[in-house]
Amino acid sequence: MALSPENRAGLDRALEAIAEAEAGPTVADLTGAPTxxxxxxxxxxxxxVVLWGNVSGHPLLGRDTTTTSPLLAIDVEARWARTxxxxxxxxxxxAALEAELAKSMGVERPATDFIQFALPGYLPLESxxxxxxxxxxxxxxVREFDAADRAAAGREG
Incomplete structure (x- = not known):
């Protein structure tokens, strides 16, 4: 079954975001990006996979605790992520906050997931x-889903 036009548009946006993630960010991409x-x-x-955290400078949320849309790429060393x-x-x-809090409590070598929290519908990564x-x-x-939709609709890739 072929996707509705609205769902196809969403899939096309996801494919565009994947291409951008694979190319990596420009300076302009990160200049206006929320933190x-x-x-x-x-x-x-x-x-x-999503990111959970405290966001600031978000165009819709401003400053809030949130989960992102699906994560596509992350470079911890370069300090960016693409959703x-x-x-x-x-x-x-x-993990840095967790280690700092553990140290303030006198715990020098905290166990993995020293601070645990439950967010319904989500699980922390084991590693x-x-x-x-x-x-x-x-x-x-996503790409397999795209190929299946294109085949169902009689479209070429």
């Missing part, structure tokens, strides 16, 4: 090493 602090990647369903909807500048990761594979799998899934 996400105390960010933590979370799984949502079998295909999707389906926008670029983000990365502030402090949640940060999972992230590249999960993002690659999500992108492959």
């Amino acid at each position: 996400i602090d105390h960010w933590r990647p979370l799984r949502s369903g079998s295909h999707t 389906k909807s926008r670029w983000y500048a990365l502030g402090r990761p949640f 940060p090493d999972q992230l590249p594979e999960l993002l690659a799998n999500y992108i492959a899934w």
Whole structure:
């Protein structure tokens, strides 16, 4: 079954965002990007990873705690992330806050997930090493979905 025009437009926007993520950000992309602090990647369903954190400078939310749209790419060293909807500048990761809080409590070597919280519908990643594979799998899934829709609608890629 072919997608509705609205759903096809959403899929096309996701494909554009994937292409932008693969190319990496320009200086202009990051200059106006919202910042996400105390960010933590979370799984949502079998295909999707999002970032959870405190966002500032967001065009719709202003300053708030949020989960992002699906994460497509992240470069922790260069301090950026690309989601389906926008670029983000990365502030402090949640792990840094967690370590700081543990130290202030006299815990020198905190266990993984020293600070635990539940966000319904989301699970923390078991290991940060999972992230590249999960993002690659999500992108492959989007592209497979696109190919199936194009075939159903009789369109060429």
